[in-house]
Amino acid sequence: MKSMSSSIVELAPPEVVALYEPVIGLEVHVQLATATKIFCGCPTSFGAPPNTNVCPVCLGLPGALPVLSQQAVEMAIKAGLALNCRIRPVSRFARKNYFYPDLPKGYQISQYDEPLAEEGWVDISVDGEPKRIRVNRVHMEDDAGKSLHEGFRDSSRYTYVDLNRCGTPLIEIVSEPDMRSSQEAYDFLTELKQVIQFVGVSSCDMEKGHLRCDANVSVMRKGADKFGTKAEVKNLNSFRFLKAALDYEIVRQVAVLESGGRIEQETRLYDPDTGQTAGMRSKEHAHDYRYFPEPDLLPLKISDRWLSEIRAQMPELPAQKRKRFIEEYGLREYDAQVLTATRAVAEYFERAAGTSSDPRSAANWVIGDLAGLLNSAGKDIAESPVSPEHLGELVALIGKGEISGKIAKEIFPKMFESGQPPSIIIEKEGLRQISDVGALDKMIDDAIAANPKQVDQYRGGKTAVLGFLVGQVMKASRGQANPALVNERLKARLG
Numbered sequence: 001m002k003s004m005s006s007s008i009v010e011l012a013p014p015e016v017v018a019l020y021e022p023v024i025g026l027e028v029h030v031q032l033a034t035a036t037k038i039f040c041g042c043p044t045s046f047g048a049p050p051n052t053n054v055c056p057v058c059l060g061l062p063g064a065l066p067v068l069s070q071q072a073v074e075m076a077i078k079a080g081l082a083l084n085c086r087i088r089p090v091s092r093f094a095r096k097n098y099f100y101p102d103l104p105k106g107y108q109i110s111q112y113d114e115p116l117a118e119e120g121w122v123d124i125s126v127d128g129e130p131k132r133i134r135v136n137r138v139h140m141e142d143d144a145g146k147s148l149h150e151g152f153r154d155s156s157r158y159t160y161v162d163l164n165r166c167g168t169p170l171i172e173i174v175s176e177p178d179m180r181s182s183q184e185a186y187d188f189l190t191e192l193k194q195v196i197q198f199v200g201v202s203s204c205d206m207e208k209g210h211l212r213c214d215a216n217v218s219v220m221r222k223g224a225d226k227f228g229t230k231a232e233v234k235n236l237n238s239f240r241f242l243k244a245a246l247d248y249e250i251v252r253q254v255a256v257l258e259s260g261g262r263i264e265q266e267t268r269l270y271d272p273d274t275g276q277t278a279g280m281r282s283k284e285h286a287h288d289y290r291y292f293p294e295p296d297l298l299p300l301k302i303s304d305r306w307l308s309e310i311r312a313q314m315p316e317l318p319a320q321k322r323k324r325f326i327e328e329y330g331l332r333e334y335d336a337q338v339l340t341a342t343r344a345v346a347e348y349f350e351r352a353a354g355t356s357s358d359p360r361s362a363a364n365w366v367i368g369d370l371a372g373l374l375n376s377a378g379k380d381i382a383e384s385p386v387s388p389e390h391l392g393e394l395v396a397l398i399g400k401g402e403i404s405g406k407i408a409k410e411i412f413p414k415m416f417e418s419g420q421p422p423s424i425i426i427e428k429e430g431l432r433q434i435s436d437v438g439a440l441d442k443m444i445d446d447a448i449a450a451n452p453k454q455v456d457q458y459r460g461g462k463t464a465v466l467g468f469l470v471g472q473v474m475k476a477s478r479g480q481a482n483p484a485l486v487n488e489r490l491k492a493r494l495g
């Protein structure tokens with residue numbers, strides 16, 4: 001294996017790879033977050049004992065008839081709308097026939113030439129410029145079961161089958177071959193995942209297989225107008241694997257072409273252990289799925305009224321939110337990006353900003369101190385012990401000059417620890433900023449008396465010494481003196 005990989009790099013060094021342009025399209029399966037399966041009432045819960053979440057419908061027993069889940073359709077429509085697709089008024093289910101031990105029906109119920117949603121797009125950013133990746137279609141289908149080849153004492157001889165996943169609702173999102181690098185594919189999938197999570201139709205948890213990705217890859221000489229022969233790469237179950245597999249596959253294809261070979265149209269599997277892809281089956285022997293319209297289901301009709309009801313439930317999407325955060329709160333592009341990473345973060349920020357009267361400062365606290373403490377506590381923002389209102393209050397107290405920024409940094413971890421509002425902690429610990437002129441003047445006089453040398457220097461024209469004297473007063477007040485006021489009074493005193 002090792003020698004194969006080195007020969008590929010020798011045959012296609014970076015300067016040769018640079019002569020080619022990759023062409024990438026993705027097929028993404030997303031598990032919808034319905035409580036029940038797509039054509040029966042069995043639960044979709046993860047981790048149930050094997051073969052317990054099943055019934056005659058999802059086991060494909062003779063005579064059992066599918067009933068389409070309305071919730072699954074609504075979620076699929078939301079995904080379609082979030083990906084800027086046109087929703088077809090009439091779509092149709094079709095049987096995709098193939099034999100596999102974890103597919104007891106002998107076919108998957110999918111959609112073929114009349115999918116639910118078509119002609120959408122996702123915008124990504126390439127070198128700071130927006131690039132539109134077209135989405136060819138979004139269709140609905142049911143999932144198959146799972147074949148377990150490992151983990152049993154007799155796994156060397158037997159494969160076990162768990163049919164709990166049979167009938168779990170999926171959508172398949174097919175992009176156009178618009179991506180030209182592994183980074184673009186990575187960014188497309190990132191954006192897609194974020195949008196799907198925002199509309200709340202899937203957790204997109206890759207570890208649980210709720211988001212699965214296959215890639216179609218080919219390479220062509222730069223400037224060519226005809227795409228090369230593509231290979232389909234499967235088993236890309238993390239963002240990192242997607243990028244690594246594409247990078248390997250691009251170099252491999254260039255190496256094959258450079259050595260005078262031709263690319264086979266085939267399905268290849270990515271092996272995370274070797275970082276390589278290997279041929280699995282040739283497309284020449286590909287399945288003919290013999291699609292035909294599903295006779296047990298009526299065409300799926302979506303009325304204008306139903307569609308507008310669903311449209312009205314759509315939340316603000318990440319891109320719109322980013323734009324609004326920049327315009328409404330004056331945030332920087334980067335901050336807006338971070339604060340719209342998930343819906344929970346965005347909602348937290350907006351609530352904090354609302355009570356803070358200083359949204360930019362609230363943004364800094366959420367991105368900086370809060371994220372830091374959450375990270376080290378291993379907590380999600382939804383579990384934050386500091387409520388957004390309390391964080392907003394803390395920011396407002398700094399703004400009003402009741403506490404200094406330095407004191408706020410000391411209070412915040414205590415808020416995180418106790419869940420208490422800042423006002424309680426300030427009161428309890430006597431941390432309120434000292435703005436009482438009488439008290440300040442006393443401390444200022446003490447500082448002047450204790451530092452005659454610096455006072456002389458200042459009076460002699462060395463005004464930079466003022467900072468030192470302010471520092472002495474701040475120290476005497478244990479950081480609680482109002483610095484602006486100290487500055488002002490000290491100058492007046494020194495005349």
Ligand SMILES: [Zn+2]
Nearest residue numbers: 040042055058
């Ligand atoms: Zn069932």
